[in-house]
Amino acid sequence: xxxxxxxxxSLGELLxxxxxxxxxxxxxxxxxxxxxxxxxxxxxxxHGYVREEDIINVLKGLLVVVFQAGGEFFGLEVxxxxxxxxxxxxxxxxxxPPNLLGVVSLREKVxxxxxxxxxxxxxxxxxxxETKVIVIEKKGKTAGVLADKVLSVKNFSSxxxxxxxxxxxxxxxxxxxxVIKDAHGIITLxxxxxxxxxxx
Numbered sequence: 001x002x003x004x005x006x007x008x009x010s011l012g013e014l015l016x017x018x019x020x021x022x023x024x025x026x027x028x029x030x031x032x033x034x035x036x037x038x039x040x041x042x043x044x045x046x047h048g049y050v051r052e053e054d055i056i057n058v059l060k061g062l063l064v065v066v067f068q069a070g071g072e073f074f075g076l077e078v079x080x081x082x083x084x085x086x087x088x089x090x091x092x093x094x095x096x097p098p099n100l101l102g103v104v105s106l107r108e109k110v111x112x113x114x115x116x117x118x119x120x121x122x123x124x125x126x127x128x129x130e131t132k133v134i135v136i137e138k139k140g141k142t143a144g145v146l147a148d149k150v151l152s153v154k155n156f157s158s159x160x161x162x163x164x165x166x167x168x169x170x171x172x173x174x175x176x177x178x179v180i181k182d183a184h185g186i187i188t189l190x191x192x193x194x195x196x197x198x199x200x
Contacts, residue, residue: 011040014058015050017078017153032144053074061155064180065134066187067147069116070123073187074147075154075180080192082137090133099198101125104133104144111135114198119175136192143196154191156180161189 002055012030013112015021021029021044030042031185036043044050064075065084085104090113092102103110113133117123125131133144163177 008190014063018058018063018155020050020054057155061157063155066152066154069148070121075187075189080136080138082135085133088133111142111144116145136195138192141196145195
């Protein structure tokens with residue numbers, strides 16, 4: 001599996017997700033771009049909102065939502081993270097498998113929510129004020145995965161990433177797309193295709 005792929009979101013969205021710019025700055029730059037037909041990146045740099053190196057790093061890197069579950073660090077590529085829900089009521093369904101917590105209603109869609117704690121550790125979730133649902137979207141499919149705590153959105157380079165084929169302890173775990181070595185420890189990069197099917 002090719003882990004680093006083309007980021008399919010716009011430059012503005014990527015910079016916004018990474019925390020380099022805010023919504024107001026993006027709106028102002030887009031309004032200016034509509035009149036002048038100048039590249040968005042040049043406008044953002046000219047106004048001092050970002051540096052050229054910030055844009056280069058976002059475009060060449062791997063932008064990841066980093067979160068915790070079961071005391072360990074996990075990551076999901078931003079291009080697959082539709083949104084993060086807080087205090088969203090999860091409705092249980094009858095005769096659910098243990099990895100399925102239930103469903104949430106999201107813009108007239110019924111979205112299944114899976115337990116990463118159950119998929120990875122075989123343990124039930126403990127809900128707190130920091131518990132969130134990360135919505136995964138890919139190729140028309142949508143599902144949620146429960147996170148104990150969302151930490152940040154970080155940009156990694158290819159040298160931080162290791163494929164699971166090079167680490168035998170991860171090979172038999174289909175939900176793992178790769179392993180990121182960060183200054184704070186190991187981050188397991190999740191496979192969105194597997195999570196959309198409940199992690200199996």
